[in-house]
């Protein structure tokens with residue numbers, strides 16, 4: 001047996017944290033790290049947010065789990081609030097992003113089925129996409145490294161190059177049910193889909209009777225300065241998966257749908273044991289209390305601009321390290337001129353935590369509650385790491 005009793009699936013950094021406070025993580029030796037990885041866009045309100053701690057502990061005193069055999073008031077409330085603040089009419093709660101996507105894909109297929117098109121079951125996706133690690137969602141993501149060795153790829157997914165509208169139009173066929181896209185690609189390298197492209201996708205879906213499905217698992221819940229990233233473009237989907245930020249660290253997700261898109265999801269056709277459990281709902285409602293409070297999202301947008309401007313300055317100063325700064329809101333990416341793993345490790349040496357992404361990008365995903373002072377602190381650490389990397393590149 002190697003190393004530990006755990007599956008060897010994760011290449012973990014040699015760090016182990018004992019507690020967290022806001023944007024900070026504290027390791028077993030008391031060393032403080034500035035957390036701009038944010039649990040990969042999960043810790044939307046940072047660590048140990050008092051409102052989340054009290055929501056969770058208060059619910060824990062009352063009731064943990066009853067199953068979906070019964071009414072769960074927290075579910076109704078959270079669903080109503082998500083509906084009131086989005087394109088959607090209906091919500092299904094899950095435990096993770098991948099399950100929210102599975103629900104969206106199944107809902108799209110059922111919609112076609114009950115609309116007299118049982119032959120339509122295929123979903124078009126985009127290169128660089130990431131939709132999760134279940135058998136269907138690795139097929140949707142289409143990345144060879146995640147599909148290899150897991151048997152035949154689940155049928156029903158057709159992938160086209162990112163941004164190639166001609167290829168997309170060609171890919172639409174008699175079996176196409178839906179188009180699935182992240183309004184801002186996360187794992188794929190923090191690539192924002194241009195507004196014109198989302199508009200065109202909407203038109204094509206309407207023209208061909210397809211459903212437009214967004215994956216906002218990473219870019220949703222205030223990350224871009226709007227509650228949902230699609231609001232930036234003003235192009236609404238028919239279905240949308242969310243997760244990560246809505247739980248603020250408690251595992252949960254949801255599939256949002258219009259009444260029409262959800263028309264095939266009748267009693268018994270889909271289900272979950274844990275999805276929408278009272279603990280998750282208490283936390284999800286508490287996250288929304290904060291994110292929907294007056295001025296919170298405007299502050300996210302303002303701080304994001306401050307951070308992005310600072311990063312752009314560093315890109316000018318260290319062109320041999322930083323090729324480009326990209327992203328929306330507090331979902332930012334540094335496209336590196338050196339291997340992103342090396343840049344991320346250099347930042348970790350400065351006690352700034354970040355996440356590598358595709359396309360040689362380092363992702364910066366600070367909690368939405370980050371302060372101006374912490375942004376300046378992070379910029380200072382990035383500057384120090386870049387200075388070291390650029391001298392070593394010159395040597």
Ligand SMILES: *Cc1c(COP(=O)(O)O)cnc(C)c1O
Nearest residue numbers: 096097098130131132186217218
């Ligand atoms: C993280 C992520 C998922 C998968 O979520 P899990 O909770 O890990 O299943 C799906 N889509 C996107 C865009 C993600 O970032």
